[in-house]
Amino acid sequence: FTTKIVDAAIWTNEGLGVELFVASTDTSDWNTLDTTGMTWDLMHNSPNTWDEGSFNDGAVGHPDYGWGLYNNITHNVFGSKIFVMKLENGSYKKVMIQSMLTNGDFSFKIANLDGTSEVSKTVNKSSYNTKNLFYYDVINDVFVDREPVNADWDMLFTRYMEEIIPGTYYPVTGVYINPAVTGAKAEGVDTNTADWNNYTQTDSITIVGSNWKSFNNGTFQWVIADSLAYFITAQDGNMYKLIFKDFGGSSTGDITFATSIVSAIGINEDVLASSVMFYPNPANDILNVDVERNGKAELLSLTGARVVSKTLNAGINSLDVSSLATGVYVLRVYQNQQVSIFKVVVE
Numbered sequence: 001f002t003t004k005i006v007d008a009a010i011w012t013n014e015g016l017g018v019e020l021f022v023a024s025t026d027t028s029d030w031n032t033l034d035t036t037g038m039t040w041d042l043m044h045n046s047p048n049t050w051d052e053g054s055f056n057d058g059a060v061g062h063p064d065y066g067w068g069l070y071n072n073i074t075h076n077v078f079g080s081k082i083f084v085m086k087l088e089n090g091s092y093k094k095v096m097i098q099s100m101l102t103n104g105d106f107s108f109k110i111a112n113l114d115g116t117s118e119v120s121k122t123v124n125k126s127s128y129n130t131k132n133l134f135y136y137d138v139i140n141d142v143f144v145d146r147e148p149v150n151a152d153w154d155m156l157f158t159r160y161m162e163e164i165i166p167g168t169y170y171p172v173t174g175v176y177i178n179p180a181v182t183g184a185k186a187e188g189v190d191t192n193t194a195d196w197n198n199y200t201q202t203d204s205i206t207i208v209g210s211n212w213k214s215f216n217n218g219t220f221q222w223v224i225a226d227s228l229a230y231f232i233t234a235q236d237g238n239m240y241k242l243i244f245k246d247f248g249g250s251s252t253g254d255i256t257f258a259t260s261i262v263s264a265i266g267i268n269e270d271v272l273a274s275s276v277m278f279y280p281n282p283a284n285d286i287l288n289v290d291v292e293r294n295g296k297a298e299l300l301s302l303t304g305a306r307v308v309s310k311t312l313n314a315g316i317n318s319l320d321v322s323s324l325a326t327g328v329y330v331l332r333v334y335q336n337q338q339v340s341i342f343k344v345v346v347e
Helices: 027-032 271-275
Strands: 019-024 068-070 077-079 082-086 092-100 105-111 119-124 135-137 142-144 155-165 168-177 182-187 213-216 221-224 228-233 239-247 255-261 276-279 286-291 295-300 306-312 315-320 327-335 338-346
Touching: 019 027, 027 082, 027 092, 068 092, 221 239, 276 327, 276 338, 286 295, 286 327, 295 315, 306 315
Parallel strands: none
Antiparallel strands: 019 082, 068 077, 077 092, 082 092, 092 105, 105 119, 135 142, 155 168, 182 228, 213 221, 228 239, 239 255, 276 286, 286 315, 295 306, 295 327, 327 338
């Protein structure tokens, strides 16, 4: 379920094998639901946005949110469909999302197809307001707080259903991006020299997706695209180049990739810069960092590797850079859950 107050998105875990179907567009059929003659057309999560899950598949836009209709008087969304869900253990349930209220309450009910073992649930989005989604485990009848805080991650490596050709879906391993992250895809390029300025950033959740690999049916090996790079603008304000190196497939699940800050172009100093002073720049042996508040400093290479880390006290703090190779580094200073970013030269 989405945590955004103005959205009505509800997803299913397609990567785990959960399937969703519309059983009826008349909610009064709940007690007498008969699946005889049902079309059994699969509903799917959106490949482009977190704001549309499989329960929203088929929505035609406001006031139609797929599973329910917006009421212009109460400003609530009320259920308009009954669904059948096939769970990962092979069992079937009927599901109706009853409402999403302006106070953040989602209400729904689930039962066996014959009406037995019915459960009704109400949960408020505010209980999970630091997350993008919260979850309900149907089999174990429990809400699950699964995600890290939304500000703490940029990419999600997962399994999901992808439309391989129109109308044909297949489970894939790939990457979704955080709603606060954007990215661009550079194909047919020299990954060492590709210029991010030539590519337009998008917030499509599958801008990275799964097509950085393909399966060779002759060798039965996964092949990684060698002329493909992604440029990801992360939540720290920097732009990173992402290149995949290897994929172990279902036997291991291992994914190998490399990231690097896109030279120094994607590094921007933010509004906290005035509370941080550092000197000398260029530095030789010691880099002094003068801050107004306690915090933390990190020095990173342009490949993104952390080479120095130190807790800061208000005032002047010294970072030992004597062992670092000559070159350009990134200084990050964290204070009060905010970050200032600078370019530092070590000679």
